[in-house]
Amino acid sequence: xxxxxxxxxxxxxxxxxxxxxxxxxxxxxxxxxxxxxxxxxxxxxxxxxxxxxxxxxxxxxxxxxxxxxxxxxxxxxxxxxxxxxxxxxxxxxxxxxxxxxxxxxxxxxxxxxxxxxxxxxxxxxxxxxxxxxxxxxxxxxxxxxxxxxxxxxxxxxxxxxxxxxxxxxxxxxxxxxxx
Numbered sequence: 001x002x003x004x005x006x007x008x009x010x011x012x013x014x015x016x017x018x019x020x021x022x023x024x025x026x027x028x029x030x031x032x033x034x035x036x037x038x039x040x041x042x043x044x045x046x047x048x049x050x051x052x053x054x055x056x057x058x059x060x061x062x063x064x065x066x067x068x069x070x071x072x073x074x075x076x077x078x079x080x081x082x083x084x085x086x087x088x089x090x091x092x093x094x095x096x097x098x099x100x101x102x103x104x105x106x107x108x109x110x111x112x113x114x115x116x117x118x119x120x121x122x123x124x125x126x127x128x129x130x131x132x133x134x135x136x137x138x139x140x141x142x143x144x145x146x147x148x149x150x151x152x153x154x155x156x157x158x159x160x161x162x163x164x165x166x167x168x169x170x171x172x173x174x175x176x177x178x179x
Contacts, residue, residue: 006061
């Protein structure tokens with residue numbers, strides 16, 4: 001696991017000691033940043049279910065203005081802090097339940113959502129994102145899931161975008177439109 005480009009390019013990130021944290025593969029991470037390459041510089045980013053922190057760290061390395069990392073796991077939060085330190089970056093790492101965090105988190109321009117697969121969280125998380133309206137106008141959310149798991153529809157002013165498939169993994173985009 002490494003940072004692909006930017007200020008921390010080539011840095012190797014620490015990986016989880018066990019399989020309780022499932023890092024995004026480099027191929028899928030490259031695909032994510034191909035999708036959002038023009039939506040990163042100067043933006044406020046949320047790495048929800050941060051795990052190792054690699055998506056948010058990649059965004060910071062590519063010029064994001066700020067990234068907030070959220071994970072309920074103490075081990076994941078500690079791993080994100082260590083990876084930020086390795087990359088000589090500072091950012092808030094919040095150990096919290098994702099649904100509770102979304103209730104009062106403010107607005108973001110780019111949101112990465114990568115919950116544990118098959119945990120039944122997609123509907124709840126997306127309804128919270130839409131209901132609390134946490135994404136700025138023109139912002140984008142990328143949701144990583146198993147390719148065979150259907151993603152919920154968007155509710156206005158959000159719009160369901162494309163779904164990209166990479167083997168058993170799917171990336172689904174949602175955009176925040178003007179009301």
